[in-house]
Amino acid sequence: MSKTLIAPSLLAADFLHLEDAARIVNDNADIFHLDVMDGTFVPNISFGFPVVEALAKVARKPMDVHLMIVHPERYVERFAKAGAAMISFHEEAVEADGTDPAEILKSIRALGVSPGLVVNPDIPAEKLYPYLELCDFVLIMSVFAGFGGQKFIEATYEKVKAVRAEIRRRGLRVKIEVDGGVGADNARALAKAGADILVAGSSVFGADDPAAAIAALR
Numbered sequence: 001m002s003k004t005l006i007a008p009s010l011l012a013a014d015f016l017h018l019e020d021a022a023r024i025v026n027d028n029a030d031i032f033h034l035d036v037m038d039g040t041f042v043p044n045i046s047f048g049f050p051v052v053e054a055l056a057k058v059a060r061k062p063m064d065v066h067l068m069i070v071h072p073e074r075y076v077e078r079f080a081k082a083g084a085a086m087i088s089f090h091e092e093a094v095e096a097d098g099t100d101p102a103e104i105l106k107s108i109r110a111l112g113v114s115p116g117l118v119v120n121p122d123i124p125a126e127k128l129y130p131y132l133e134l135c136d137f138v139l140i141m142s143v144f145a146g147f148g149g150q151k152f153i154e155a156t157y158e159k160v161k162a163v164r165a166e167i168r169r170r171g172l173r174v175k176i177e178v179d180g181g182v183g184a185d186n187a188r189a190l191a192k193a194g195a196d197i198l199v200a201g202s203s204v205f206g207a208d209d210p211a212a213a214i215a216a217l218r
Contacts, residue, residue: 090145140156150181151181187200
């Protein structure tokens with residue numbers, strides 16, 4: 001099994017000391033996970049271009065921008081220019097207005113960025129299947145998008161297994177990312193189910209020793 005990548009979520013970091021959080025990710029983890037929320041698709045607002053651009057100046061690991069927003073197609077180019085190496089958006093955010101996820105995925109790739117598609121816990125895994133060939137990764141939410149610190153949803157394991165089986169069936173190299181309630185207690189089981197990237201927020205930045213928390217996730 002290939003190495004599972006750890007992607008600490010900056011949403012859970014102390015925003016007064018983001019440079020310290022960036023140093024922790026640079027020194028101990030693999031990916032910066034950046035949750036962009038608009039207050040419309042999810043009932044919360046996080047941060048936007050200025051924070052991503054500031055982090056890009058110090059980030060030595062790839063920045064993974066997770067768009068929890070409506071009309072993501074309007075913003076992917078600017079996030080790419082801000083320094084994102086990976087950009088994902090929610091299937092259900094674009095389905096509502098009739099936008100084709102395939103076109104957005106293609107546009108992200110055309111910008112030289114890895115495209116990904118996200119589904120919330122109440123969206124069937126099968127919604128991802130028509131777009132797998134266009135994705136470098138898919139993001140399976142193990143809590144509902146919008147807030148940190150939620151309890152992990154146990155049904156996620158079977159969802160990850162189903163998506164992994166479909167990826168293998170097609171002979172693709174699409175990575176599976178899991179976000180929400182991830183910690184040392186479930187990291188091994190998620191990796192065994194087929195997860196390649198584990199997003200962890202509270203379990204890393206809420207720990208007394210974030211570096212040790214990342215090591216425990218591994």
